[in-house]
Amino acid sequence: MTRPAPFRLLRLMPLALAASVLAAGCTPTMEGMAGFSRASAAQATSVRQVPIFVASTRKLDAKGNVTGEVTPVARYLLTGVGVPPGHKPGVIERPSFGSENREKHFTALGQRTVDEGNFFGEIATRLSGRVGVARDVVVFVHGFNNSYDEARFRLAQLVTDANFTGVPVLFTWPSRMQLLAYGSDKESATASRDALEKLIRDLSEVPGVGRVHVLAHSMGTWLAMEALRQNAIAGRADLGGRIGEIMLASPDIDLDVFRAQMARIGRVTRVSVFAARDDRALSVSSVIAGSRTRVGALNLDDPKHLEEIGKLGVRVYDLSNIDVQDFMRHGNYAEAPLVVKAIGSQLSEPKFEDRQAQSFVDDEALKAAKAPAPGGPVTSAPLAPPPGAE
Numbered sequence: 001m002t003r004p005a006p007f008r009l010l011r012l013m014p015l016a017l018a019a020s021v022l023a024a025g026c027t028p029t030m031e032g033m034a035g036f037s038r039a040s041a042a043q044a045t046s047v048r049q050v051p052i053f054v055a056s057t058r059k060l061d062a063k064g065n066v067t068g069e070v071t072p073v074a075r076y077l078l079t080g081v082g083v084p085p086g087h088k089p090g091v092i093e094r095p096s097f098g099s100e101n102r103e104k105h106f107t108a109l110g111q112r113t114v115d116e117g118n119f120f121g122e123i124a125t126r127l128s129g130r131v132g133v134a135r136d137v138v139v140f141v142h143g144f145n146n147s148y149d150e151a152r153f154r155l156a157q158l159v160t161d162a163n164f165t166g167v168p169v170l171f172t173w174p175s176r177m178q179l180l181a182y183g184s185d186k187e188s189a190t191a192s193r194d195a196l197e198k199l200i201r202d203l204s205e206v207p208g209v210g211r212v213h214v215l216a217h218s219m220g221t222w223l224a225m226e227a228l229r230q231n232a233i234a235g236r237a238d239l240g241g242r243i244g245e246i247m248l249a250s251p252d253i254d255l256d257v258f259r260a261q262m263a264r265i266g267r268v269t270r271v272s273v274f275a276a277r278d279d280r281a282l283s284v285s286s287v288i289a290g291s292r293t294r295v296g297a298l299n300l301d302d303p304k305h306l307e308e309i310g311k312l313g314v315r316v317y318d319l320s321n322i323d324v325q326d327f328m329r330h331g332n333y334a335e336a337p338l339v340v341k342a343i344g345s346q347l348s349e350p351k352f353e354d355r356q357a358q359s360f361v362d363d364e365a366l367k368a369a370k371a372p373a374p375g376g377p378v379t380s381a382p383l384a385p386p387p388g389a390e
Contacts, residue, residue, distance in 0.1 A: 080109035135210030143218025162344030211244030
């Protein structure tokens with residue numbers, strides 16, 4: 001079947017091949033953070049410290065700790081996460097019982113609150129003197145039923161495993177951490193749209209910044225797309241040329257809503273979707289929403305679904321049947337080493353304007369085009385080049 005020109009579907013390698021890649025020593029490293037270890041996780045002899053910048057619409061208590069209540073104005077924190085020397089890609093090592101051990105577990109290394117000016121000033125200082133993709137920022141937006149600790153540990157794991165050399169920023173919004181509080185969490189996410197819109201815009205204006213990437217999960221993908229949509233309405237869809245990769249993992253977004261969001265954002269933004277038809281959490285979400293299709297649970301073997309997503313010009317990764325520990329199969333984007341590697345590859349790609357005269361071809365479709373097929377030849381069309389790559 002010929003796919004629409006701007007569409008790209010990437011099937012990930014099976015588990016056996018993923019295991020062989022991992023065994024071959026492709027464990028990524030966390031580099032580019034001044035003052036922190038450049039050794040690989042397998043070789044490190046001490047705890048790896050990952051500094052994280054936090055913007056939050058969670059209220060802070062008297063001691064400066066985040067809560068589950070919402071505040072309309074973002075608060076800013078600087079925190080750190082310790083990654084143990086024996087960390088395995090795709091895993092957040094935490095104690096099943098008993099006390100945590102910094103040599104074995106992900107641990108919080110403290111935090112302090114800062115005002116808005118110091119927050120962005122610290123990021124500018126971190127970026128100063130860097131070149132290439134090390135000047136980039138990635139904003140992580142967590143999903144439904146996620147605590148603050150879960151979100152910062154997940155971001156630390158992702159940037160470590162993906163070998164991201166830029167600056168990680170966490171946007172955390174108030175989740176009540178209750179399975180039956182889906183509606184309440186959606187309201188909190190809605191109340192956080194303006195704060196995330198402002199954060200993304202302000203990050204694009206930090207001196208020395210390269211690109212601003214967004215990586216969001218589950219309900220956080222809806223929040224992220226709404227913030228990007230609002231920036232687009234304000235005439236800042238491309239963030240002054242600094243928009244980077246928009247990566248939506250298990251997006252809990254209605255297909256019709258997603259179509260409207262993409263129409264507003266336009267093709268200046270490259271969006272990737274990590275979807276799996278066997279995502280049990282999104283199956284529940286679909287029921288709650290009146291059996292409406294969620295983008296993250298599309299069946300990409302279904303020609304109708306394939307055509308629907310292909311019209312939107314997004315890059316799609318099919319994570320169906322990937323072997324992960326998560327029974328709900330909702331966190332597979334972060335647990336499968338090969339998937340995290342794919343995320344890292346996108347973050348390390350050069351800016352659009354640095355890729356002049358390159359063609360963007362769906363490799364799978366190209367292979368199919370070279371092979372005989374029943375009923376006639378199979379053809380593939382090149383992906384539409386991004387803006388600036390004329």
